[in-house]
Every structure is written in C-alpha cells, then in structure tokens.
Amino acid sequence: MAAFEDQIRVLICQGTGGLAAGAKPVEEAFQAEFDKHGVDAKVGKRCTLVGTGCRGLCANDVLVDIVIPGQAAVTYDFVKPEMVPQIVEEHILQGQVVEKKKAGPYYQKFLEKQMRVVFSRCGTIDAESLDDFLAMEGFSGIKKAVTMTPQEVIEEVKKSGLRGRGGGGFPTGVKWSFCAASPGKEKYLICNADEGDPGAFMDRSILEGDPYGLIEGMMIASYAIGAEFGYVYVRAEYPLAIKRLQKAIDVCYEKGFLGKNCLGLGFNFDLRIKAGAGAFVCGEETALMASIEGERGMPRPRPPFPAVRGLWTKPTNINNVETFANVSYIFYRGGDWFASIGTEGTKGTKIFALTGKVKHTGLVEVPAGITMREVIYDVCGGILNNRKFKAVQAGGPSGGCLPGEAIDAEVDYDSLIKAGAMMGSGGLVVMDETTCMVDIARFFLNFTRMESCGKCVPCRIGLKLMLDILERITEGRGQEGDIELLEDMCYDIKKASLCGLGQTAPNPVLSTIRYFRHEYEAHIHNQRCPSNSCKALLKFEVVDAACKKCGLCYKICPVDAVIWEKGQLAVIDKEKCTKCTSCYDACRFMAIE
Incomplete structure (x- = not known):
C-alpha cells in the first residue's frame, strides 16, 4: 500500500451487498462531514473516499475501513449515516478510535x-480506478508473460498446478496447451461468468471488486494460446459487475491496454461482454458457446471438445472468473510460489461463499487443504444460535451433502x-439440526429440474420422476x-445424461441417502x-418439559396462534396455526414439536 502513503483512505464496501445495506448514503455522509470540517486541511493529508468491492463479511455491511498512514487499518461494521460524524470527529480528526463502533474480535x-490472494485487491482499492490497480502490481503479470514464449507461459501455469475453479478442476495449463496446439490462426478465449449456483457469488464479487485483474488474466491466456478475441459471458442479473467490467474494458481500450498491439507488447487482444439470460445450463461450456452464437443454450455431445471445435467452429478455451484471476498472481510471483500453497492435488487458494445456518455468512478465501471444520467454526464463527452442525452442501445443486x-x-x-x-464453483450451504435432508434433496433437485434444457430424456423426464417421489x-x-428406486434412477440418469447438469443433478439425492438414510425411512415408515x-x-x-416460558414463539407468530402469558407455558391453537414454522425457528430450546 506504499503508493497510498500520502493520503488517509476511507474504504467503503460498495459491492452489491454493501450497496444494498446502504453504502451510498454512508459515503454521502462522510463527504458531508469532510466538507463541514475541512478535513484535508486539518489533518494535513488528502482524505480520500474509496468505493471498494466486496470485503467478504457480507452479513456485517456496511463495512468501512479507516486507513491512516503508519497505523493499522481500523474496521467499522454495520455503519449507518448517523454514525459517520462521530467516526470523522473522533477517529480521523482526533486520532481516537471509536471503540464501541468498530468491528468486534x-x-x-x-x-x-x-x-487472500485473488481477493487481495477487493476491498482495498477503488474497483473502477486503473491507477489503483496499477499501484497494486496491476499489468505487471502480462508484461512478464510476454518476455516468455507462449509455450513457456503455458509451462509456468502447469508448474503452478492451477486447476480450473469452475467446478471440474481440470488442470489449467493442460487445457491451454490443447487449444494452443489446435491448428488454425483464429482462436477464441471465453471467461465463464455465468455463476448460477444458489448461494454462490464468488465470481460476481471478483468482477465488482477487481475487474482489471480478470482482464489481465485473460490477456495472459490469450497470449499463451494465440487467441485474439475474447468474451466474458456473464449473467444479466449481475448489473453492477457488468457495469464495472465494461468501464474497465473501455478504459483499457482508451489507454491502449486492449486492441491492437496491447500495451505495445506485440500482441492483439479484443474483449467483449456477452450478457446471458440467466439459464443455469449455460454454465456448461457447449451450451454457453451456443448462447454466444445466438442459438438456444443447449449442450452438444463431446468430442469434439471446444479446444478443437468451439465457438464459431474455431478452437476455443474456456475458464471461469476465479481461474483467470489466479493467473495474474502466478506471473506476479511465479509458478513455484503458487504451487507452495495448498495440497498435493489442489494448489493455491479457493474462494467459498458460505450461506445458510452459519453465524457469519459471506465470502472467504482459504488455502486448499484447510478442513471444513476450520472454515465453518474458526472463520465463520460456527452455527447460528449455537445449534448442532448437521451437514454442509458442497459444490452447489450438483454437489453432495456432507454429514457432521x-x-x-x-x-x-x-x-x-x-x-x-x-x-x-465454491458454494457452501451450512445446515443445522432443524434442516430436513430429504427436503434439501427435494429443493436442489427441483432447481436442477427447472434448469434442465430438456434436450435429453434422462434429464428431462428422469429428474421430474425423481422429484415426484421426493415430494411424496x-x-x-x-x-x-422408494429409496431403492431413487438410487437406481440416480445411477441411470448420471450415466445416460448428455451434459454435466444431468450427470451431477442426482448427487444431492445420492449423498443424502448415503449419510441420512434413516431420515428417508422415518418419513416413509413412520410419517x-x-x-x-x-x-x-x-x-x-x-413440549412442556422443554419450554422455558420465554414467549419468543408468542412474539413471532404472524397469526396469533400462540397463547402465552408471562411466566406461563405456551400453547398453540391448532385452529389458527398455519404451520409456517416461525415459532419453531425462533425457539432456541427445541421446545416445539
């Protein structure tokens, strides 16, 4: 951060979560206080407001960092406009941290x-500023890459051990080598930013917080494989990500970083955004390419693979946002450095989006090889309301549920x-003892069934039949x-489906049967x-013995179906009760059956 030593920086989280929590009014309040007190003159330094990307701890937005040169940054959370005058007067002007308002331990x-490697710039720089990006190693990776031959670039990526972060985990350098070896001068590079997993927002946050980092990673890849044109396929539901990425692309063209003779380094690369309509199946690379070509997003059989016959029938390489974002850091610090992080089979870090019954939801970036326990309990604070951990859904709707x-x-x-x-892609949905695993399997199967393109019978019909059984x-x-029938159908659908959606859609059902078969049996045999x-x-x-007479159920019931007086046991009026589960969710003592 040496480039910013001449200024006090107020970093305000302005990712999608921060803006939804009120980051703009907070920024306006800071500016009003600066104008009111003449802050620059009083502190003897320029005081800069910086709208950053996502900081990770999304549940605590609006997050604000006060960064005074020579001092450790101080973070305030849950910041509201009315808190700003005190922070400015006491912390910035008087140098006294407002202890009661800063983020806790x-x-x-x-x-x-x-x-934080990929996220090292997210939350610390102005996401829309090229100067801020350049001050944090920006574009030094591509400048280093072009001093090497394309083959040497690919070998460096292979040496790093980077595997694709989009789900399959295929070695990135090997994938690049396939496309580079395909004959023909016209080749394409695609960034898959069609992030459709429920609860996953890693790629979106990178696009919002470090769009230039993605561009640099794609430039390195284009040089390595010989592609002169690239697409970023991003879902239209990400308007802020699209806005910031488009601004970054426009600035890069204006400054000569993109287009003909990029940066004067002797190679050409043009980049364009393609906004997708939000079909989950377009995360599958052949369906994605069909969508870019203006066709309906439906998968096609492979081979031929995209590296041989891809977009517009030309050799094409596809990686996701997080993969390209990692590439820049490999060339900042070397393949050996990257390979020193993680495990033997998975190098580097991985970003996860944690949602569900966990205390601190948000985005975390951890070295590969850390345990699930450390992620859930040490990083994210454990289970909400200190309930018992039951399972975690890893890998999105196509992943499996891991038990305690x-x-x-x-x-x-x-x-x-x-x-x-x-x-x-990195979505983790944490579940506690109040979560029904049969219902979780039904929920995720319903999602994949709705998102199926319908091209092949096993996926189109099979998932519907499985869903009917789960609903029953x-x-x-x-x-x-029913359990045995579900298992048979799962294996048949996995074997016979055309693309990855159908091949992995049964995973939540198989994993919940494997680990929670007793819950299926209780539903079927005991209702x-x-x-x-x-x-x-x-x-x-x-349950009279468990009721603590606290009245939480009474206070939260939306239809006044709970009868309670202070010091008395609660009673539920069955005639009024709509079975909304509000009382059950609110009760911390498991006193409601």
Missing part, C-alpha cells in the same frame, strides 16, 4: 485463517469427491421401495420428519 477471527462426521474433511478437489461431494416422501406418502421441517408431517405442539 470476530472480524479478526474471520480473517485469521484466510489467505465428515466435518474434518480437507477442502480440496480429491478429498471432497472421496467424501461424496465436490468442490464445484416429504408429504408423508412415501412407499416401500415423521426427524428434523421437524416438513410441514405436512408437523404436529406443532409445545
């Missing part, structure tokens, strides 16, 4: 075991596959043999949901 705990006994599994490609899940089970109408989650099977009765 959990924020340092949140960062302690992280290793697998919590010490290492977070890398090979360990997660062995445990019955997958790394995927969660409604208490399960039949003997009982062990987690008290499936509405059709709920009784909604207060």
Whole structure:
C-alpha cells in the first residue's frame, strides 16, 4: 500500500451487498462531514473516499475501513449515516478510535485463517480506478508473460498446478496447451461468468471488486494460446459487475491496454461482454458457446471438445472468473510460489461463499487443504444460535451433502469427491439440526429440474420422476421401495445424461441417502420428519418439559396462534396455526414439536 502513503483512505464496501445495506448514503455522509470540517486541511493529508468491492463479511455491511498512514487499518461494521460524524470527529480528526463502533474480535477471527490472494485487491482499492490497480502490481503479470514464449507461459501455469475453479478442476495449463496446439490462426478465449449456483457469488464479487485483474488474466491466456478475441459471458442479473467490467474494458481500450498491439507488447487482444439470460445450463461450456452464437443454450455431445471445435467452429478455451484471476498472481510471483500453497492435488487458494445456518455468512478465501471444520467454526464463527452442525452442501445443486462426521474433511478437489461431494464453483450451504435432508434433496433437485434444457430424456423426464417421489416422501406418502428406486434412477440418469447438469443433478439425492438414510425411512415408515421441517408431517405442539416460558414463539407468530402469558407455558391453537414454522425457528430450546 506504499503508493497510498500520502493520503488517509476511507474504504467503503460498495459491492452489491454493501450497496444494498446502504453504502451510498454512508459515503454521502462522510463527504458531508469532510466538507463541514475541512478535513484535508486539518489533518494535513488528502482524505480520500474509496468505493471498494466486496470485503467478504457480507452479513456485517456496511463495512468501512479507516486507513491512516503508519497505523493499522481500523474496521467499522454495520455503519449507518448517523454514525459517520462521530467516526470523522473522533477517529480521523482526533486520532481516537471509536471503540464501541468498530468491528468486534470476530472480524479478526474471520480473517485469521484466510489467505487472500485473488481477493487481495477487493476491498482495498477503488474497483473502477486503473491507477489503483496499477499501484497494486496491476499489468505487471502480462508484461512478464510476454518476455516468455507462449509455450513457456503455458509451462509456468502447469508448474503452478492451477486447476480450473469452475467446478471440474481440470488442470489449467493442460487445457491451454490443447487449444494452443489446435491448428488454425483464429482462436477464441471465453471467461465463464455465468455463476448460477444458489448461494454462490464468488465470481460476481471478483468482477465488482477487481475487474482489471480478470482482464489481465485473460490477456495472459490469450497470449499463451494465440487467441485474439475474447468474451466474458456473464449473467444479466449481475448489473453492477457488468457495469464495472465494461468501464474497465473501455478504459483499457482508451489507454491502449486492449486492441491492437496491447500495451505495445506485440500482441492483439479484443474483449467483449456477452450478457446471458440467466439459464443455469449455460454454465456448461457447449451450451454457453451456443448462447454466444445466438442459438438456444443447449449442450452438444463431446468430442469434439471446444479446444478443437468451439465457438464459431474455431478452437476455443474456456475458464471461469476465479481461474483467470489466479493467473495474474502466478506471473506476479511465479509458478513455484503458487504451487507452495495448498495440497498435493489442489494448489493455491479457493474462494467459498458460505450461506445458510452459519453465524457469519459471506465470502472467504482459504488455502486448499484447510478442513471444513476450520472454515465453518474458526472463520465463520460456527452455527447460528449455537445449534448442532448437521451437514454442509458442497459444490452447489450438483454437489453432495456432507454429514457432521465428515466435518474434518480437507477442502480440496480429491478429498471432497472421496467424501461424496465436490468442490464445484465454491458454494457452501451450512445446515443445522432443524434442516430436513430429504427436503434439501427435494429443493436442489427441483432447481436442477427447472434448469434442465430438456434436450435429453434422462434429464428431462428422469429428474421430474425423481422429484415426484421426493415430494411424496416429504408429504408423508412415501412407499416401500422408494429409496431403492431413487438410487437406481440416480445411477441411470448420471450415466445416460448428455451434459454435466444431468450427470451431477442426482448427487444431492445420492449423498443424502448415503449419510441420512434413516431420515428417508422415518418419513416413509413412520410419517415423521426427524428434523421437524416438513410441514405436512408437523404436529406443532409445545413440549412442556422443554419450554422455558420465554414467549419468543408468542412474539413471532404472524397469526396469533400462540397463547402465552408471562411466566406461563405456551400453547398453540391448532385452529389458527398455519404451520409456517416461525415459532419453531425462533425457539432456541427445541421446545416445539
């Protein structure tokens, strides 16, 4: 941060989460206070407001860092405009940290075991500023790469051990070498930013917080494989990401970083954004290419693979946002440095989006090989309301559910596959004892069924039939043999489906049957949901022995179905009760069945 030593910087999280929490009014409040007090003159330095990308701890937005040269940065969380005058007057003008308003010890705990490489610029620089990017090693990677031959660039990426971060984990350098070796001068480079997994927003945050970093990574790849034209395929539901990336591309053209003779380094590269319509199946590379070509986004059989016959029938290389973002750092610091991080089979760091029943939701970047327990408990603070950890869905709707006994599994490609899940793009949905695993399988299968393109019968019809069975089970109408039938259908659909969506869609069902078979059996044989989650099977009765007479259920019930007086046991009026589960979710003592 030496480039910023001449100024006090106020870093305000203005990713999508920060803006939704009110970052703009907070920025306006800071500017008003600066104008009111003449801050620059009083502190003897320029005081700069910086709108950064996502800081990671999204649940605590708006996050604000006060960075005074020569001092450690101080983070304030849950910042509102009315807090700003005190922060400016006491911290910036008088040098006294407002202890009551700054982030608690959990924020340092949140960062302690992280290793922020790809996210090192997100949250520390103005996402829209080329000057800020250049001050943080920006474009030094491509300048180093062009001093090497394209083959040497590919070998450096191979040496780093970087595997694709989009889900499959295929070695990036090997993938590049296939496209580079394909005959023909016309080749294409595509960045897959069609991030469709529920609860996943890693790629979006990189685009919002470090768009120039993505551009640099793609420039290195284009030089290595000999592609002169690239696309970033990003879903239209990411308007802020598209806006900032487009601005970065425009600035790069204006400054000569893109186009003919990029940076005067002797190679050409043009880059364009293609906004997708939000079809989950377009995350599959052949469907993505069909969408760019103006066709309906439907997968095609492989081979031929895109490296041989891809976009417009030309050799094409496709990687996702996080993969390209890692490439820049390989050339800043070397392939050996990158390979020194992580495990034997998974090098570098991995970004995860944690959602669900965890105390501190958001984005974390950790070295590969860290355990799931460390991610959930050490980084993200553990389970909400201190309830019991039950499972984590790893790898998005195509991943598997890992049970409590697998919590010490290492977070890398090979360990997660062995445990019955997958790394995927990096979504982790944490579940506690109130989560029904049969219903979770139904939820994710419903998602993939709706997102199926319908081209092949196993996916189009098979997923619908499986969903019908799961819905019957969660409604208490399960039949003997349903579990075995689900397993048979899972294996058939995985084998016969055309693309990765159908081939992986049964994974949540298979993993929940593998680890939580007893829950399926309770639903089918006893018409009982062990987690008290499936509405059709709920009784909604207060357990007198467990009730603490606190009245939480009474206060939260939206239809006044709970009868309670101070110091008395609660009673649920069955006639009024709509089975919304609000009382069950609110009760910390598991006193409601």
